[in-house]
Each structure stands twice: as structure tokens, then as C-alpha cells.
Amino acid sequence: MLRHVAGIGMVAAGLIGGLGTAFAQDTRAALLDAQRAEKAKQLRPYEPGRLEKILLVVDRENPLARIAPHNGFFVEYGYSHKPTGSGVGFGGGFRHDLFDRRARVELEAGMSFSKYQLLRADFSLPYLAGGRFEIGAEATYHHHPQDDFYGLGPASLEDDRVNYLLDNRRIEGRAIARPRRGVELGTRIGVMNPSVGPGEDTAFPSLELRFDDQGAPGLTAQPDFTYTDVFGAVDYRDQPGNARTGGYYTLTWRRMADSELHAYGFNSVEARLQQFIPIFDKKRVFAVQARVITTHPHDDAQVPFYFKPTIGGTNSVRSFDDYRFRDDNVMFFNVEYRWEAFSGLDMALFTDWGTVAPKPGDLDFGDLKRAYGIGFRFNTAKVVFFRFDIATGGGEGVQLLTKFSKVF
Amino acid sequence: MRRTCLLGALVALWCLAGSGRAAAPRFYPDDPIARDPEMQDASRVERTRVSDTYDLLENSFLDAGDKESKRAANINTIDEVPDSSWFTNRIGSRAMTIDEFVRGADRGGGPSGRWEVTGRKSEGVTPGITIRDETGEVYWIKFDPRTNPEMASGAEVISTKLFHAFGYHVPENYLAFLRRDNLSVAAGATMEDEDGRDRPMRWRDVDAVLERAARNEDGSYRVLASRNLPGKPLGPFKYYGTRPDDPNDIFPHEHRRELRGLIVFSAWLNHDEVRSANSLDTLVTSDGRAVVRHNLLDFGSTLGSGSVQAQSRRAGNEYVWEARPTLITMLTLGLYVRPWIKVPYPDVPAVGRIESAYFRPELWKPDYPNPAFRLSRADDRFWAASIVAAVSEDAVRAVVGTGRFTDPRATEYLVDTLLVRRKKVLAAWLNGTNPVVRPALSASGLLTFDNAAVKAGVATAPQRYTIEWSRFNNASDAHESVSSEEAVTDSRAQAPAAIFESRFVSARIRAHHPEHPAWAEALRAYFRRTPDGWTLVGLERTP
Numbered sequence: 001m002l003r004h005v006a007g008i009g010m011v012a013a014g015l016i017g018g019l020g021t022a023f024a025q026d027t028r029a030a031l032l033d034a035q036r037a038e039k040a041k042q043l044r045p046y047e048p049g050r051l052e053k054i055l056l057v058v059d060r061e062n063p064l065a066r067i068a069p070h071n072g073f074f075v076e077y078g079y080s081h082k083p084t085g086s087g088v089g090f091g092g093g094f095r096h097d098l099f100d101r102r103a104r105v106e107l108e109a110g111m112s113f114s115k116y117q118l119l120r121a122d123f124s125l126p127y128l129a130g131g132r133f134e135i136g137a138e139a140t141y142h143h144h145p146q147d148d149f150y151g152l153g154p155a156s157l158e159d160d161r162v163n164y165l166l167d168n169r170r171i172e173g174r175a176i177a178r179p180r181r182g183v184e185l186g187t188r189i190g191v192m193n194p195s196v197g198p199g200e201d202t203a204f205p206s207l208e209l210r211f212d213d214q215g216a217p218g219l220t221a222q223p224d225f226t227y228t229d230v231f232g233a234v235d236y237r238d239q240p241g242n243a244r245t246g247g248y249y250t251l252t253w254r255r256m257a258d259s260e261l262h263a264y265g266f267n268s269v270e271a272r273l274q275q276f277i278p279i280f281d282k283k284r285v286f287a288v289q290a291r292v293i294t295t296h297p298h299d300d301a302q303v304p305f306y307f308k309p310t311i312g313g314t315n316s317v318r319s320f321d322d323y324r325f326r327d328d329n330v331m332f333f334n335v336e337y338r339w340e341a342f343s344g345l346d347m348a349l350f351t352d353w354g355t356v357a358p359k360p361g362d363l364d365f366g367d368l369k370r371a372y373g374i375g376f377r378f379n380t381a382k383v384v385f386f387r388f389d390i391a392t393g394g395g396e397g398v399q400l401l402t403k404f405s406k407v408f
Numbered sequence: 409m410r411r412t413c414l415l416g417a418l419v420a421l422w423c424l425a426g427s428g429r430a431a432a433p434r435f436y437p438d439d440p441i442a443r444d445p446e447m448q449d450a451s452r453v454e455r456t457r458v459s460d461t462y463d464l465l466e467n468s469f470l471d472a473g474d475k476e477s478k479r480a481a482n483i484n485t486i487d488e489v490p491d492s493s494w495f496t497n498r499i500g501s502r503a504m505t506i507d508e509f510v511r512g513a514d515r516g517g518g519p520s521g522r523w524e525v526t527g528r529k530s531e532g533v534t535p536g537i538t539i540r541d542e543t544g545e546v547y548w549i550k551f552d553p554r555t556n557p558e559m560a561s562g563a564e565v566i567s568t569k570l571f572h573a574f575g576y577h578v579p580e581n582y583l584a585f586l587r588r589d590n591l592s593v594a595a596g597a598t599m600e601d602e603d604g605r606d607r608p609m610r611w612r613d614v615d616a617v618l619e620r621a622a623r624n625e626d627g628s629y630r631v632l633a634s635r636n637l638p639g640k641p642l643g644p645f646k647y648y649g650t651r652p653d654d655p656n657d658i659f660p661h662e663h664r665r666e667l668r669g670l671i672v673f674s675a676w677l678n679h680d681e682v683r684s685a686n687s688l689d690t691l692v693t694s695d696g697r698a699v700v701r702h703n704l705l706d707f708g709s710t711l712g713s714g715s716v717q718a719q720s721r722r723a724g725n726e727y728v729w730e731a732r733p734t735l736i737t738m739l740t741l742g743l744y745v746r747p748w749i750k751v752p753y754p755d756v757p758a759v760g761r762i763e764s765a766y767f768r769p770e771l772w773k774p775d776y777p778n779p780a781f782r783l784s785r786a787d788d789r790f791w792a793a794s795i796v797a798a799v800s801e802d803a804v805r806a807v808v809g810t811g812r813f814t815d816p817r818a819t820e821y822l823v824d825t826l827l828v829r830r831k832k833v834l835a836a837w838l839n840g841t842n843p844v845v846r847p848a849l850s851a852s853g854l855l856t857f858d859n860a861a862v863k864a865g866v867a868t869a870p871q872r873y874t875i876e877w878s879r880f881n882n883a884s885d886a887h888e889s890v891s892s893e894e895a896v897t898d899s900r901a902q903a904p905a906a907i908f909e910s911r912f913v914s915a916r917i918r919a920h921h922p923e924h925p926a927w928a929e930a931l932r933a934y935f936r937r938t939p940d941g942w943t944l945v946g947l948e949r950t951p
């Protein structure tokens with residue numbers, strides 16, 4: 001009660017004080033000036049609150065640019081060429097433009113919680129002809145300790161899941177021309193040295209315990225390969241990181257030559273078509289992707305199992321685990337109906353269809369693996385930075401997929 | 409015991425407040441003031457920074473500022489905004505010539521001679537550079553997007569001139585033409601690199617900006633040249649609270665009428681980015697004193713322009729974040745399509761996206777909530793709408809003409825659209841309260857007044873006005889009624905003889921119109937006797 005009385009007394013005192021100041025004046029101007037003179041006695045700098053202070057520091061220091069600068073030592077979520085299924089990973093290293101921005105060097109190391117590793121060195125002249133031409137060379141070492149394998153073909157069994165280790169050293173040179181905006185033509189030439197070993201995921205058997213070289217061609221011996229890629233791309237998406245209109249088409253031809261064992265050489269062709277059809281001012285988008293990869297072994301050669309294309313996982317048929325189906329040829333289709341809930345969130349209903357086959361002619365539209373589900377995509381106008389997809393329909397349960405990147 | 413103590417304290421408070429009221433006159437001899445006397449020296453004010461992200465979060469989720477919607481704090485006794493470091497009465501208080509409209513804040517002709525690039529603009533979303541012209545003046549140069557040539561520069565020039573006419577402090581914004589061969593990169597010019605570090609600026613950095621800009625067939629670039637504001641930059645102001653380091657800033661910003669009324673001008677001109685980031689306080693010298701001047705700037709996202717692209721359809725129709733439409737859209741799998749998404753717009757690139765058919769001023773919204781707009785009342789909006797009403801059709805035509813669009817459809821469409829939007833603004837907000845304006849009492853006791861809504865052509869005359877006269881005791885703040893409510897059909901009435909003895913009199917005026925119930929809200933006009941008759945000294949549209 002005393003607190004109440006004291007409080008009311010303070011209010012009264014405040015009124016007296018305030019009015020006392022006002023009463024002393026004879027004019028409006030004097031009244032206002034007196035109020036200002038009173039304030040002048042209590043001036044203090046603006047003091048932002050705690051959250052605003054933090055955000056001001058973020059604005060000023062731009063911590064993302066600090067830890068992942070264009071030039072300098074960097075640390076990033078994820079790393080270059082990080083494979084699907086490798087889990088949360090981080091990369092870091094050093095990168096810098098050289099010779100007055102005529103050249104660029106990148107040195108990078110990456111690792112995931114599943115112990116996937118990358119070492120990479122890249123030197124390039126990326127800004128030739130005003131950025132229209134790029135040449136470069138890259139050396140990488142990949143360590144994939146637990147890639148999944150279920151056997152080959154569309155009838156492989158979930159229960160046959162095993163895992164294997166794949167190490168790969170690669171050196172390649174590249175030349176890329178960008179004759180006009182959205183058009184890219186290029187080639188890569190390189191050598192690689194893959195090496196297969198026992199998988200390190202103890203939750204599943206290692207591959208060699210369940211499969212032999214017939215079930216997993218290339219298991220017993222891995223030669224060095226020389227390879228040549230020729231590729232072209234047309235890209236007229238409005239925002240590549242969060243496309244709402246336009247299209248993206250790529251075609252890649254690859255020749256993998258096994259000059260050591262002459263047993264595993266092959267050619268492959270990969271075609272990818274993405275189309276984004278907007279309605280209602282891009283607030284609704286039908287997004288469609290078709291992707292086909294065919295391989296063509298040289299003479300009596302085989303495509304090694306670790307180079308065979310796969311479907312399943314967050315970027316293909318989402319009701320299945322990563323790498324669930326694997327064979328020489330794959331095709332899959334994704335159709336998404338996306339709608340903007342608000343400018344920071346898109347939702348999507350999706351369906352995926354796909355299959356694998358030993359020969360291109362065996363890719364059977366009548367027997368497609370399928371998925372359907374719903375997705376939440378948190379985005380800016382330019383990029384999807386997080387997505388959560390719930391997928392089912394494949395007969396292997398419900399998949400809850402989170403990724404810090406777009407589907408396509 | 410507790411109740412007795414409380415009662416005693418309340419009685420004491422009442423007595424003190426009552427005695428204060430008795431001693432504080434409602435009207436001082438210098439009322440109504442035309443200028444807010446900002447006499448304190450503000451030279452110790454320091455530069456502040458406002459986080460754009462925090463501004464968005466604070467205003468979207470934290471409900472910043474005062475919650476109480478009360479009468480604007482900075483108005484004078486006749487319900488007007490006195491001139492100040494925030495606002496200068498222009499079209500609201502006097503006729504402006506077309507030349508004045510067209511000249512706006514401009515005091516020169518824009519950048520001249522050869523231009524020296526001194527840096528690359530890192531603030532804001534619009535690509536740009538800073539230059540120094542031959543006279544040494546510094547300008548911020550902003551470009552039009554390639555998809556919409558002339559759009560952003562045209563919108564910014566037009567809106568700057570109109571906001572100037574309304575009374576706000578704005579920069580000098582000029583349309584200019586840039587030729588690459590008229591540029592040089594200044595020795596010592598720097599820019600921020602990708603990592604936010606300063607580095608020397610090169611020609612290729614200029615070219616990178618030009619690459620993204622709309623280019624004319626002759627190779628030149630039409631640009632907006634915004635002259636550096638005079639004075640020392642102090643950072644943006646917030647739309648609530650006061651600057652604690654500015655002694656003259658005593659009225660909470662959310663209670664300033666010119667900031668509350670800004671929603672009306674913003675709705676008319678589709679200024680969706682009306683927020684802290686697009687304001688700038690500067691320390692200037694006025695009458696020999698250092699004062700903080702509060703400027704509005706960056707009108708690139710007005711009319712149909714979204715600065716770097718055509719204005720988004722959401723602009724003006726919905727906040728960036730609104731829970732209800734978001735949830736409905738989520739739950740209906742997108743089958744619910746917000747109605748503003750389907751609004752058609754003309755295909756005129758220089759205009760972008762602005763229209764008048766779907767526009768409903770009372771539903772218009774900036775990108776995110778603004779505390780001053782939230783507290784904006786009918787009398788604040790009426791004040792601003794009265795200013796809009798003073799902008800004639802000829803003035804609109806002339807100002808749109810300063811956008812110098814090469815496509816005549818752009819000029820024509822913008823004029824037509826602004827005139828229709830103007831009419832809707834006036835209909836919404838001149839009719840939102842009692843529209844009686846300019847009450848005057850002659851020496852012979854004849855009261856005359858105007859009806860702003862009728863005069864603006866957005867309402868028919870009322871069935872009648874009713875007027876009640878009182879003597880007013882300025883010392884005790886007491887009214888003594890001397891007549892019952894008298895009805896007149898014209899906007900004039902004779903005061904009863906009984907009032908003439910008094911030093912102050914008041915007339916309580918209401919208008920009666922079946923379509924506009926808000927007109928019946930009582931407006932009280934106060935007159936003070938002067939040697940020549942009576943002078944309007946007070947006006948309360950909404951107490």
C-alpha cells in the first residue's frame with residue numbers, strides 16, 4: 001500500500017514540476033523554449049538496445065563477408081563439390097584475386113561430420129575478355145568414407161544397403177566461354193585416380209561383404225582415368241538461386257578413358273532441362289525438371305559402380321534415400337507447384353518420378369519410382385537458403401529432408 | 409486505511425492539477441505560432457546509425473513507439489503544423505506558382521561540365537556513383553534499370569518536387585545525362601570491394617555500374633543527380649521517440665503531425681519505402697544557431713518505380729510480413745490468391761507499376777508498419793489531405809512533365825493516374841472528419857467558413873450546419889454557452905450579441921450530411937478580440 005501512495009505522490013510531484021515549468025512562461029515561444037532548455041540539461045547520445053546493437057555490428061562488420069571474404073582466409077558452411085549424403089560440413093582456406101584481378105587462386109579444405117573430406121587447389125584466369133572467357137586448373141582430393149550402395153538396377157533392395165569408401169585424386173584443366181549473357185560453352189580435360197575401400201559407416205555392412213565385382217563392377221580394381229568433358233548451357237532464369245521464370249538447359253558429354261586396365265572406359269551424356277512457368281506475377285510457379293544420364297561403355301568395358309549415376313535423395317526422387325537406385329542409365333523428373341506464402345517463404349507440392357536401367361532403351365516410363373510431398377522454402381528474392389521437404393510415396397516410409405539449398 | 413490514503417493522494421493530485429489548469433492559459437498572446445522556435449544550440453549532436461534490419465523487425469514485431477493515439481503534439485492552436493526543422497508550410501498555406509512546383513527544392517541546374525567520379529554508391533539498392541562536377545559540387549548519381557528506362561529517375565524527380573511542395577525538407581534532385589567520355593575517375597577515388605574494404609576505384613568499376621544501367625541509343629545514360637545535402641550528416645531519424653542529443657527535438661516523432669500525415673502523401677504517390685533508412689538528419693546553421701534539419705530522401709521507390717525494377721504488386725497493398733494472408737495462403741495451398749496480385753497494369757516501362765482503379769487510400773500500407781502512421785488520426789489525415797487538395801491539376805501535369813519521359817504515354821498515364829488517386833485520397837480523408845476550414849469572425853459578428861470536402865469536389869453540400877456559441881475564459885479554460893445549437897444551411901452565421909463582451913469566444917460547428925456521418929463531429933473554433941475585430945486563435949477538429 002505504501003508503494004501505491006508513494007507512486008501517486010511521485011506522479012503528483014511530477015505534474016507540479018512540469019506545470020511549474022510551464023506556468024513561468026508568458027508566451028508559447030517561451031514555453032516551448034523552456035521545455036527545450038530543460039531537455040538541453042539532460043542531453044545524451046542515442047543508445048541503441050541490445051538487439052539493435054548486435055544488428056548494427058552485423059551491418060557494420062558484415063561478419064559473413066569477414067569469415068567468408070572474396071579475398072582472404074575464409075570459413076564457410078559446406079564446401080566445393082560436397083556430395084549429397086555427406087551430412088553437415090564446413091570448408092575453409094584461402095582465396096584471392098591476383099595480378100590486379102587478372103587471376104585468382106583458391107586453396108580449400110572441407111570436412112563433414114560424416115568425415116567426408118576435400119582438399120582443393122584452383123588457379124584460374126576468370127576475368128578474361130571482360131569475364132567472357134575463363135581458363136583454369138584444379139587439383140582435388142576427395143575422401144568419401146561411407147557412400148551408400150544398394151546394388152544395381154531398379155529392383156535393388158533397401159535391405160541390401162551397404163557402404164563403401166571412395167578416395168579420388170583429380171587434376172583437370174578447363175576452358176569456358178561465355179559469349180553472351182546466359183550462354184556457356186566449355187571443356188574440361190583431366191586425370192583421376194579413384195580408389196575404393198571398406199565403408200566406415202558401422203550401421204551398415206561394408207560393400208565387399210555383400211557384393212563382388214559382378215554386383216559392383218570395379219570393386220576389385222580401380223584404374224586411373226583420363227577424361228574429357230564438353231558442355232554447354234543456356235540459362236535464362238530470372239534468379240538462378242530462386243528461379244521463378246525462365247529455363248536452364250545443360251548438355252554434357254564426357255569420355256572416361258581407362259588407359260591402364262582397358263576395362264572401365266565409357267562415354268556418358270547428361271541432359272538437364274529445367275523450366276519455370278510463373279502465374280500470378282510469379283507468386284505461383286510450376287517448376288519442372290527432367291534429367292537423363294546415359295552411359296556407353298567402351299567395347300567390352302563396364303562402367304564402374306562408383307561412377308554409375310543414381311537416383312534417390314534430396315535432389316531427385318525424394319521418397320528414397322540418397323543413392324538408392326543406381327545403374328548405367330538414369331532418368332528422373334520433378335514437378336513442383338510452388339506458391340509464395342509471403343516474401344520470405346515459398347511452399348511447394350511436388351512429385352518426383354524416376355528410374356534406372358542397364359541400357360538406355362530399358363529406361364521404362366511404365367515403371368517409375370515415385371515420390372510426392374510438400375516443401376517449405378525459406379528464401380530471399382535471389383536465393384533459397386533453407387528448405388524442409390516431407391516426401392513419401394516410394395514405399396520406404398516418409399523422408400524428412402532439410403537442405404541449405406534449393407531443389408532446382 | 410489503504411483506501412483513505414489513496415483517496416487523499418488523488419484529491420491532492422486533482423487539486424494540484426486543477427490549480428495548474430487555472431494558471432495555464434489555453435492561448436498565449438503569440439498564439440497561433442507560425443514557426444516553432446527551435447532556439448537551442450544543437451551543435452553537440454552526434455551521428456547515429458540505424459540498422460535497417462532492426463527497423464524492419466522493430467516495427468513489424470515489436471510495436472515500437474507510443475501506443476496512445478492522442479492529438480498530435482506539435483501542432484499550433486489552430487490545428488496547423490508550424491514551420492520547423494521538420495517542415496516548412498508551402499502549398500498548405502499559400503498559393504504556389506507552377507514555376508515554384510517545377511523548381512521544387514532545386515537551386516541550380518544540376519551537375520555541370522566534366523564529372524569526376526569520386527566513389528561508388530554502397531548504400532541502398534540502386535546502383536550508382538558519386539561525382540564532383542566542375543563547380544566542386546558533389547552529387548549522388550543513380551541509374552535507371554535496363555528493364556525500365558527513365559522509370560526510377562522520373563519517379564524520383566516527380567516525387568521529390570511534390571514532397572517539397574507539401575512542405576518537407578528534401579534534396580535537390582536533377583535529371584541529367586551522363587556520357588562516359590565526360591567522366592574521369594578522380595585520383596584517390598575509392599569504393600568498397602566485395603568484402604566491404606575500401607580500395608582504389610578503377611574504370612572497370614565504373615563500367616560495372618554502367619553495365620547494369622539503362623543506356624540511351626546515343627550511348628548516354630539518363631541519371632538522377634542528387635546533390636549532397638548541406639550540413640553535416642547525422643544519420644536517419646526514427647519515426648518514434650526523440651533524438652536524446654537534440655535539445656530542440658521535444659515532440660515524440662510518432663506524435664508529430666507532419667510524420668503522421670505523411671501516410672496520406674505516401675499513399676497518393678505510392679511511397680512504400682517511407683522508413684528510417686530513407687531519412688537523414690543534418691546539422692545546419694540557421695539564424696546563427698546549429699540546428700538539426702530532418703530530411704526525407706530517396707524517392708526512387710515511388711509511383712510505379714521499385715528503384716531497380718518495376719514496383720512490386722505488394723507495394724502499398726500489404727506489409728512485407730502479415731500473418732493472416734500468409735496463413736490463408738499457406739493453408740489453401742496457394743489457391744487463395746491475394747486480390748492485389750491480379751490487378752492489371754499498363755505495359756509502359758517508364759511508368760512501372762502504379763494504378764488508380766484498385767487503389768484504396770484507407771487501405772494503403774508502406775512496406776512495414778510505421779509508428780507515426782499507426783497513430784495517425786482523422787485530423788492528421790485531414791490536414792495532409794487539405795494539402796493534397798491544394799495541388800492543382802495543372803500543378804500535377806507540370807510536375808509530371810519534369811519527369812521528361814520520351815514516351816508520351818508515360819506522361820499521360822501518370823497524370824491521369826495521379827489525378828484519380830488524388831481524388832480518392834481527398835474523398836477518403838477530407839470526409840473522414842468534420843471538413844469545416846478557415847472559420848472567420850468579422851467585426852460585425854458574421855461567422856464564415858469553408859467546407860474542404862465540398863470545395864475539393866468530393867462531397868455535396870451538407871443538409872445543414874449547426875453552431876453553438878460560447879464565451880470562453882482563457883484563464884480558467886471554461887466555456888459559457890450563450891446560445892443553443894443554431895442550424896444554418898449556408899456556411900455563414902451571425903453570432904449572438906451576447907458574445908461581444910467577451911475577450912475570447914468559441915463556436916462549436918457541426919456539419920450534417922447523410923453520407924458522411926463523421927462530419928457531425930464537433931469542431932470548435934476560438935476567436936480572440938483584437939482592435940480590428942476577431943482573430944482565429946484556436947481550432948480543434950478532433951480534441
